[in-house]
Amino acid sequence: xxxxxxxxxxxxxxxxxxxxxxxxxxxxxxxxxxxxxxxxxxxxxxxxxxxxxxxxxxxxxxxxxxxxxxxxxxxxxxxxxxxxxxxxxxxxxxxxxxxxxxxxxxxxxxxxxxxxxxxxxxxxxxxxxxxxxxxxxxxxxxxxxxxxxxxxxxxxxxxxxxxxxxxxxxxxxxxxxxxxxxxxxxxxxxxxxxxxxxxxxxxxxxxxxxxxxxxxxxxxxxxxxxxxxxxxxxxxxxxxxxxxxxxxxxxxxxxxxxxxxxxxxxxxxxxxxxxxxxxxxxxxxxxxxxxxxxxxxxxxxxxxxxxxxxxxxxxxxxxxxxxxxxxxxxxxxxxxxxxxxxxxxxxxxxxxxxxxxxxxxxxxxxxxxxxxxxxxxxxxxxxxxxxxxxxxxxxxxxxxxxxxxxxxxxxxxxxxxxxxxxxxxxxxxxxxxxxxxxxxxxxxxxxxxxxxxxxxxxxxxxxxxxxxxxxxxxxxxxxxxxxxxxxxxxxxxxxxxxxxxxxxxxxxxxxxxxxxxxxxxxxxxxxxxxxxxxxxxxxxxxxxxxxxxxxxxxxxxxxxxxxxxxxxxxxxxxxxxxxxxxxxxxxxxxxxxxxxxxxxxxxxxxxxxxxxxxxxxxxxxxxxxxxxxxxxxxxxxxxxxxxxxxxxxxxxxxxxxxxxxxxxxxxxxxxxxxxxxxxxxxxxxxxxxxxxxxxxxxxxxxxxxxxxxxxxxxxxxxxxxxxxxxxxxxxxxxxxxxxxxxxxxxxxxxxxxxxxxxxxxxxxxxxxxxxxxxxxxxxxxxxx
Numbered sequence: 001x002x003x004x005x006x007x008x009x010x011x012x013x014x015x016x017x018x019x020x021x022x023x024x025x026x027x028x029x030x031x032x033x034x035x036x037x038x039x040x041x042x043x044x045x046x047x048x049x050x051x052x053x054x055x056x057x058x059x060x061x062x063x064x065x066x067x068x069x070x071x072x073x074x075x076x077x078x079x080x081x082x083x084x085x086x087x088x089x090x091x092x093x094x095x096x097x098x099x100x101x102x103x104x105x106x107x108x109x110x111x112x113x114x115x116x117x118x119x120x121x122x123x124x125x126x127x128x129x130x131x132x133x134x135x136x137x138x139x140x141x142x143x144x145x146x147x148x149x150x151x152x153x154x155x156x157x158x159x160x161x162x163x164x165x166x167x168x169x170x171x172x173x174x175x176x177x178x179x180x181x182x183x184x185x186x187x188x189x190x191x192x193x194x195x196x197x198x199x200x201x202x203x204x205x206x207x208x209x210x211x212x213x214x215x216x217x218x219x220x221x222x223x224x225x226x227x228x229x230x231x232x233x234x235x236x237x238x239x240x241x242x243x244x245x246x247x248x249x250x251x252x253x254x255x256x257x258x259x260x261x262x263x264x265x266x267x268x269x270x271x272x273x274x275x276x277x278x279x280x281x282x283x284x285x286x287x288x289x290x291x292x293x294x295x296x297x298x299x300x301x302x303x304x305x306x307x308x309x310x311x312x313x314x315x316x317x318x319x320x321x322x323x324x325x326x327x328x329x330x331x332x333x334x335x336x337x338x339x340x341x342x343x344x345x346x347x348x349x350x351x352x353x354x355x356x357x358x359x360x361x362x363x364x365x366x367x368x369x370x371x372x373x374x375x376x377x378x379x380x381x382x383x384x385x386x387x388x389x390x391x392x393x394x395x396x397x398x399x400x401x402x403x404x405x406x407x408x409x410x411x412x413x414x415x416x417x418x419x420x421x422x423x424x425x426x427x428x429x430x431x432x433x434x435x436x437x438x439x440x441x442x443x444x445x446x447x448x449x450x451x452x453x454x455x456x457x458x459x460x461x462x463x464x465x466x467x468x469x470x471x472x473x474x475x476x477x478x479x480x481x482x483x484x485x486x487x488x489x490x491x492x493x494x495x496x497x498x499x500x501x502x503x504x505x506x507x508x509x510x511x512x513x514x515x516x517x518x519x520x521x522x523x524x525x526x527x528x529x530x531x532x533x534x535x536x537x538x539x540x541x542x543x544x545x546x547x548x549x550x551x552x553x554x555x556x557x558x559x560x561x562x563x564x565x566x567x568x569x570x571x572x573x574x575x576x577x578x579x580x581x582x583x584x585x586x587x588x589x590x591x592x593x594x595x596x597x598x599x600x601x602x603x604x605x606x607x608x609x610x611x612x613x614x615x616x617x618x619x620x621x622x623x624x625x626x627x628x629x630x631x632x633x634x635x636x637x638x639x640x641x642x643x644x645x646x647x648x649x650x651x652x653x654x655x656x657x658x659x660x661x662x663x664x665x666x667x668x669x670x671x672x673x674x675x676x677x678x679x680x681x682x683x684x685x686x687x688x689x690x691x692x693x694x695x696x697x698x699x700x701x702x703x704x705x706x707x708x709x710x711x712x713x714x715x716x717x718x719x720x721x722x723x724x725x726x727x728x729x730x731x732x733x734x735x736x737x738x739x740x741x742x743x744x745x746x747x748x749x750x751x752x753x754x755x756x757x758x759x760x761x762x763x764x765x766x767x768x769x770x771x772x773x774x775x776x777x778x779x780x781x782x783x784x
Contacts, residue, residue: 041458056352058406063424064274071326079428089415101450101473121571134172186246240321262296356395447475511559620763638749643724648740672714697721
């Protein structure tokens with residue numbers, strides 16, 4: 001049956017006026033039809049979708065966890081908890097699925113954008129056969145806005161020259177304020193307003209979380225003031241609680257001593273509360289700790305305060321995020337529209353992040369660049385008070401991540417098991433949903449959100465968009481379950497796959513196989529044919545604790561065949577667990593923005609991310625610039641800088657002299673200054689870094705030149721092998737964000753002379769072929 005609801009064809013074709021026309025408008029007897037802006041049906045609600053980042057099922061107090069989340073509890077008390085709601089186990093795929101209503105491989109997001117290949121399921125470019133939900137709503141008369149994280153932009157389109165086809169502003173959102181990529185520093189974020197990069201605020205008390213809440217509140221107030229007859233769709237995806245775990249100290253103080261009991265005892269406590277809340281079955285079994293994760297009792301006593309502090313900071317970050325999310329909810333209430341707004345509060349886009357390693361990370365870049373040996377217990381203790389602050393880029397131990405996924409097995413990245421894919425979700429809509437404070441156990445997936453919104457708004461899922469026939473959405477509307485706790489579930493089959501971790505859900509049964517372990521960067525993933533499948537009857541085994549594969553091989557085979565069918569339907573094949581090929585754009589087959597071995601820079605070119613700028617790692621390089629020094633000879637600030645406090649380098653001027661600074665993971669620094677000032681007038685200045693070779697991440701010698709004359713030498717002992725930063729960038733004439741060099745005499749390293757141009761040139765001694773591709777892939781995954 002054809003859908004006769006509004007919006008089945010978008011854009012709605014313009015209809016030419018066919019009535020009488022007069023030469024003189026004053027003599028026209030007929031009236032032209034009035035201009036009527038698009039509006040959805042009268043019952044269409046405001047919609048607020050809240051998506052937190054890297055939060056496991058067992059973290060929030062709303063689902064039995066140890067972290068106080070009063071906003072989530074408030075909405076759950078007035079609405080519904082969905083205890084069997086699922087994501088894809090990684091951020092980019094989940095977000096692409098949420099906004100499209102389609103499975104992630106079907107919209108080209110089988111993995112993160114940084115690993116895109118030309119295979120249909122892994123291109124990271126949404127096909128034109130899958131118009132996203134915000135564009136459908138916008139063309140039907142909604143106001144649309146996104147605040148926070150967008151990690152769906154192909155890396156070669158993430159630069160300031162676009163194209164911007166896959167940015168929020170071209171994907172249906174009339175307003176975007178946030179960041180592009182997997183993570184950002186919460187104190188100096190890489191902010192985008194619309195399509196334009198903007199400098200982070202200079203307020204020393206600034207934090208991204210309240211800023212995003214402020215911007216969302218301002219938007220809703222303005223929208224309700226100017227166009228109250230239009231409903232809004234606001235997507236609030238703050239990026240919290242993804243690393244870095246940054247949060248003000250007074251919030252951390254709330255959790256002092258709360259996690260001294262350790263992760264094993266914490267899992268037991270959370271498990272008991274989850275049963276009391278009814279968000280897991282009363283007869284559920286707590287799954288075992290994975291092999292390779294230490295028992296808390298086996299952790300050295302001297303290390304326990306460090307590990308406990310990591311968790312205190314994370315807990316504070318989640319409560320802080322929930323608090324500022326609550327301010328957005330309060331604003332809706334003040335505007336008297338809370339009751340009529342459909343709210344989805346999805347507590348995590350995947351399971352808790354296991355990317356911090358067994359010991360956690362003070363500077364997450366150490367896990368990617370071989371600097372972990374510097375983060376000793378003594379180092380941690382010396383810097384413990386800085387964890388969570390702007391001088392750290394911290395992440396907790398993987399054992400805490402596992403505990404935050406209680407009661408399930410595994411964590412983020414493991415799409416096969418519920419620890420990676422089950423996220424507590426709350427639906428709040430008092431004017432429409434009569435039930436209050438109830439739990440819904442119907443099985444659902446993030447692809448169900450878009451069909452639900454269209455259903456309750458009375459809008460059609462368009463079968464044609466811009467003249468292109470659309471692939472139907474794969475999700476189902478959840479509205480049938482709003483007022484009927486016993487309704488038969490309608491999402492009966494769902495596949496999962498991520499880097500070979502894969503599984504299938506079908507009518508209460510799950511067949512799953514874990515192909516690789518997130519925190520294991522040593523072992524190579526086996527051939528797919530060697531993967532061992534498990535079978536669970538989740539109608540009686542809520543937590544996937546009792547493997548029935550040996551007892552029911554026929555059922556397992558049935559589900560394995562079903563996985564193959566679903567995977568083939570949705571572009572999962574060829575499954576891709578490659579490392580070298582996917583991390584090298586030339587081999588992977590994806591475009592790169594900058595080509596060649598030279599990059600010419602001009603003032604104002606800032607925040608060029610590492611997927612946009614030229615790669616100087618594991619090789620010799622030089623930076624040359626033409627500058628004009630004021631007549632008095634004074635000169636300060638960065639000529640070219642890359643990275644930030646977590647690692648990077650700066651070619652700069654200080655007290656009129658020329659300088660080069662290398663910052664290794666924020667842990668080791670070296671500075672070279674010229675013997676004499678540059679001098680007034682126009683000069684060509686240059687730094688040459690001669691890489692030692694013999695492997696990756698090695699040291700090198702520094703030589704400074706003024707007008708071709710060597711004026712200073714220095715030494716760097718360690719360099720970054722893989723990444724400087726995932727949110728800082730390469731800047732010309734300044735050092736935006738957290739500085740790579742802490743010694744600037746001017747704010748933001750602003751260059752005080754005249755910078756004509758600068759050029760980064762690579763040497764021929766490229767050692768990137770020695771980079772372990774598996775380690776390179778793991779480094780990328782640590783920041784997603």
